[in-house]
Amino acid sequence: MEFNTYKGPYIKSPNKTNKIMLHLVVALLPIILFSFYKNGVVLYKHNLTDTYGMFYPLIFVFVGTFTSFITETIYTYLVLKKKNKDLINSIKNSYSFLPGLFVSLVLPLNTPLPILIIGAVVAIIVGKMLYGGFGQNIFNPALIGCLFVLTCYGSVINSNGGYINKYELDTIGSATPLTNYHMIDGIGNYDKVVKPYGDLKDFLFGMIPGTVGETCSILIIVAYIYLVLKKVIKWKIPLIYVSTVFVMTLIIGSMNGEGIWYPTFNILSGGLLFGAVFMATDPVTSPTTCLGQVIYAFCLGILTVLFRNYTSAPEGVLTSILTMNMFVVLLDRLGSKKKESIMQILIPMGIITCLLLGVSLLVGNKYINSDSSDSKFKIIEKKDNYYVVSQVGNGGPIKAKIYIKDNEITKIKIIENNETENYYKLVTNKNYIKTLIDNQNNLDKVDTVSGATISSTALKKMCINVKKDMEK
Amino acid sequence: MIGIRLKANKKDTKYKLKEFLNPKYVYFKIDEKDKLLVKENDKVKMGDKIIERNYFINSSVSGKVTKIVELLDSKNNVCKFLEIENDFKENHSFKKPIVKTKEDFIELLKEKGIIGLSGNGFPSYIKYDNEIKTLIVNAVECEPYITADNVVCFKYINKIVKALEQIKEIFSIEEIIIAIKIGNRNLLEKIIPAINSYDFISVVQVPNLYPMGWEKSLVRYIKHTDYEKLPTEKNIVVSNASTIYSISEALEGKPLIERVITISGESFKKKINVKIKIGTLFEELKDIYKGYKNDDVTLISGGPMMGYSLSKESFVLDPSVNAVLALKKAKEDIATTCIRCGKCSDHCPAKICPVLVKDNINDKEELKRLDVSRCIECGICSFICPARINLREYLKEAKGKVK
Numbered sequence: 001m002e003f004n005t006y007k008g009p010y011i012k013s014p015n016k017t018n019k020i021m022l023h024l025v026v027a028l029l030p031i032i033l034f035s036f037y038k039n040g041v042v043l044y045k046h047n048l049t050d051t052y053g054m055f056y057p058l059i060f061v062f063v064g065t066f067t068s069f070i071t072e073t074i075y076t077y078l079v080l081k082k083k084n085k086d087l088i089n090s091i092k093n094s095y096s097f098l099p100g101l102f103v104s105l106v107l108p109l110n111t112p113l114p115i116l117i118i119g120a121v122v123a124i125i126v127g128k129m130l131y132g133g134f135g136q137n138i139f140n141p142a143l144i145g146c147l148f149v150l151t152c153y154g155s156v157i158n159s160n161g162g163y164i165n166k167y168e169l170d171t172i173g174s175a176t177p178l179t180n181y182h183m184i185d186g187i188g189n190y191d192k193v194v195k196p197y198g199d200l201k202d203f204l205f206g207m208i209p210g211t212v213g214e215t216c217s218i219l220i221i222v223a224y225i226y227l228v229l230k231k232v233i234k235w236k237i238p239l240i241y242v243s244t245v246f247v248m249t250l251i252i253g254s255m256n257g258e259g260i261w262y263p264t265f266n267i268l269s270g271g272l273l274f275g276a277v278f279m280a281t282d283p284v285t286s287p288t289t290c291l292g293q294v295i296y297a298f299c300l301g302i303l304t305v306l307f308r309n310y311t312s313a314p315e316g317v318l319t320s321i322l323t324m325n326m327f328v329v330l331l332d333r334l335g336s337k338k339k340e341s342i343m344q345i346l347i348p349m350g351i352i353t354c355l356l357l358g359v360s361l362l363v364g365n366k367y368i369n370s371d372s373s374d375s376k377f378k379i380i381e382k383k384d385n386y387y388v389v390s391q392v393g394n395g396g397p398i399k400a401k402i403y404i405k406d407n408e409i410t411k412i413k414i415i416e417n418n419e420t421e422n423y424y425k426l427v428t429n430k431n432y433i434k435t436l437i438d439n440q441n442n443l444d445k446v447d448t449v450s451g452a453t454i455s456s457t458a459l460k461k462m463c464i465n466v467k468k469d470m471e472k
Numbered sequence: 473m474i475g476i477r478l479k480a481n482k483k484d485t486k487y488k489l490k491e492f493l494n495p496k497y498v499y500f501k502i503d504e505k506d507k508l509l510v511k512e513n514d515k516v517k518m519g520d521k522i523i524e525r526n527y528f529i530n531s532s533v534s535g536k537v538t539k540i541v542e543l544l545d546s547k548n549n550v551c552k553f554l555e556i557e558n559d560f561k562e563n564h565s566f567k568k569p570i571v572k573t574k575e576d577f578i579e580l581l582k583e584k585g586i587i588g589l590s591g592n593g594f595p596s597y598i599k600y601d602n603e604i605k606t607l608i609v610n611a612v613e614c615e616p617y618i619t620a621d622n623v624v625c626f627k628y629i630n631k632i633v634k635a636l637e638q639i640k641e642i643f644s645i646e647e648i649i650i651a652i653k654i655g656n657r658n659l660l661e662k663i664i665p666a667i668n669s670y671d672f673i674s675v676v677q678v679p680n681l682y683p684m685g686w687e688k689s690l691v692r693y694i695k696h697t698d699y700e701k702l703p704t705e706k707n708i709v710v711s712n713a714s715t716i717y718s719i720s721e722a723l724e725g726k727p728l729i730e731r732v733i734t735i736s737g738e739s740f741k742k743k744i745n746v747k748i749k750i751g752t753l754f755e756e757l758k759d760i761y762k763g764y765k766n767d768d769v770t771l772i773s774g775g776p777m778m779g780y781s782l783s784k785e786s787f788v789l790d791p792s793v794n795a796v797l798a799l800k801k802a803k804e805d806i807a808t809t810c811i812r813c814g815k816c817s818d819h820c821p822a823k824i825c826p827v828l829v830k831d832n833i834n835d836k837e838e839l840k841r842l843d844v845s846r847c848i849e850c851g852i853c854s855f856i857c858p859a860r861i862n863l864r865e866y867l868k869e870a871k872g873k874v875k
Binding site: 001002003004005006007008009010011012013015016017019020093094133134135231234283284286287288289290293332335336337338 | 476478479548616768769770771772776777778779780781782783784785797799801802805808809810811812813814815816817818825827828841842843851854855856857858859860862864865
């Protein structure tokens with residue numbers, strides 16, 4: 001009797017790549033369904049949308065997923081010239097639907113479908129196929145697609161409603177928590193940062209504005225536990241990443257006399273949890289060595305805190321992950337070094353700790369030093385009956401001439417602005433300037449114009465700052 | 473503790489032992505450097521020295537040296553073998569030796585051809601030619617299916633303990649530890665009364681992980697210490713239970729001419745442990761395993777993790793074979809793209825990063841930096857890889873390159 005021979009081991013773990021991907025999709029399902037509930041069912045229940053609108057979140061996710069699948073199939077067929085069996089095999093083993101699925105989850109639901117499609121196509125072609133396809137890419141493809149869309153079409157998305165669905169427009173009526181936080185000078189306080197959205201419980205259960213997939217923290221945490229139990233993701237990365245952000249914001253918060261709500265808010269808002277669990281752990285673009293993963297996660301946390309507080313964008317997760325993606329090869333080299341002495345671990349960890357504390361102190365100090373004066377505000381000319389001032393808005397400084405009489409603002413004339421036309425129209429259309437003048441003694445209570453939050457806030461602040469100056 | 477949990481599959485053969493001690497022919501591998509001590513048509517007795525290496529190989533039957541033939545060895549390579557025809561008279565030349573000193577003992581191990589019976593066949597005299605403070609008897613058998621050490625320990629514990637006592641006297645060893653797998657209650661109940669009166673022998677139960685039976689894992693778990701190349705650096709010797717049993721027989725005068733192997737795996741009609749003469753052709757055991765249950769069979773010498781698949785049944789059972797398995801042929805898995813999940817690096821007991829070895833397989837300097845020579849070829853990386861990449865082959869290649 002002849003037997004087949006091949007190289008062992010002759011038993012194999014049942015956990016194949018396709019099972020790993022299946023678990024990933026299973027973990028994402030509740031998150032997608034939640035978005036369907038929050039952005040579809042709730043709206044339908046309040047008669048804010050029709051049946052199509054109710055199912056729109058599902059359609060949105062499907063379009064993203066399907067686009068990336070089709071794009072890769074066409075690319076494989078036309079550019080890589082794979083036919084028949086080769087084509088089927090390559091489609092089967094490359095999980096091309098995933099980047100598009102993630103793109104649709106990290107974009108707001110108000111992204112017009114054509115833009116979503118562009119995002120998914122960019123994710124597949126630029127983020128994945130140009131590097132040589134599945135397993136070869138350096139950057140997370142979904143985040144590449146998302147970054148492209150947000151940079152090129154961010155204003156289009158914003159003018160289409162931004163991150164807020166129709167129900168939230170009625171109930172909350174302003175920007176996402178992080179945008180709101182970003183616009184507050186200094187660290188803000190619980191009433192300003194969290195209160196407008198309810199309380200931290202709403203953050204946990206996801207009834208806050210945000211992208212399609214990122215809002216429901218509790219489901220993301222459940223997904224994390226599921227994925228760790230099923231041994232799908234590198235469990236250290238999300239844990240260390242989120243803990244780092246928590247510890248740093250705890251330091252920053254307590255330096256400014258804020259309580260535990262501040263770090264909790266930082267963790268539960270924006271794309272941090274979603275990014276940590278699903279994007280930072282993307283196997284292809286994260287380190288494989290233990291030490292590499294630990295350093296990678298620490299750096300992600302530090303960068304996120306830095307980006308959130310020091311750049312013009314409110315969100316820092318996307319850029320942090322893409323930045324750290326560049327260093328994966330380096331980190332793996334570090335992590336695979338022969339462990340000759342404990343110093344090899346202690347030195348990088350020491351550097352990390354210094355960075356962590358340094359950045360925390362830096363950010364914390366920034367807020368302590370930022371007294372009531374607003375760095376975005378400038379008085380250009382000051383006369384008895386008018387001020388010429390500028391305040392940084394969405395596209396740059398807004399210049400205005402503000403007429404005063406008896407310590408009261410009588411007229412506001414915008415001299416110059418670089419705001420997007422759509423935003424500006426929104427501001428002028430709603431008679432916002434008149435509202436500001438009418439309520440000038442109670443400006444904190446004036447609502448911003450939704451859809452043009454930043455522009456309207458800038459105008460409001462301009463008035464507040466002028467008032468302050470007059471009181472001096 | 474680094475390792476993985478594997479389905480044990482040991483129930484079918486546990487504590488079952490049969491004998492097959494009358495093969496028609498036995499075969500002994502001849503390496504290039506070996507010195508043949510017999511000629512064709514020489515008559516030999518059981519236990520006569522027939523080949524000299526650094527130690528001696530003894531004939532396992534009495535009979536006549538017939539010829540040199542080419543046959544498959546247990547790693548599926550064609551090699552030269554010395555054939556001895558059995559005359560079934562079982563004439564032997566055993567003489568009980570007098571072993572008093574360490575030198576006597578080393579000489580005995582050489583004379584009786586004692587080698588490690590757990591798989592790699594490392595000559596025992598090298599291990600014992602050191603100052604020894606701790607002796608660990610390895611009865612862990614972390615590979616699935618195999619129960620040979622277990623059954624030897626179970627049936628011959630008294631003989632083993634007697635040998636251990638003698639070894640202790642010779643080397644003035646401080647402690648002897650018998651390592652068995654946790655939860656192996658029957659064996660534990662058998663061992664405890666046997667060692668009761670010896671305060672220097674103890675039993676340790678180790679976790680049910682693969683590769684817990686690897687020397688380094690055992691030493692790390694039991695003695696909480698690490699060594700570079702060999703445990704003797706820390707005055708520790710790890711010997712497999714079957715090896716200790718063959719030493720106990722050597723102390724009685726009988727060389728290494730028999731051993732126990734496990735015949736198991738879901739495709740064999742009969743699964744059992746068999747005591748065989750070393751050098752028997754596996755084919756001759758047909759009456760014991762009684763054929764196969766199904767057609768597509770993978771025949772393996774050794775365990776499923778570290779064994780080798782064989783193309784024919786007519787291969788020689790050399791002393792390092794501890795099991796022959798017949799497994800249902802697995803559906804062919806084509807390796808897919810590496811997704812860099814890092815599972816291979818996470819689970820590697822030698823702390824190598826197989827995925828990086830694969831990436832840098834053509835870069836000799838990088839391979840040296842990755843320290844591939846530490847690899848023990850346990851096969852966990854290949855087992856765990858979700859893309860079904862046979863990483864162990866990359867590591868073997870890398871090891872060859874940096875040598």
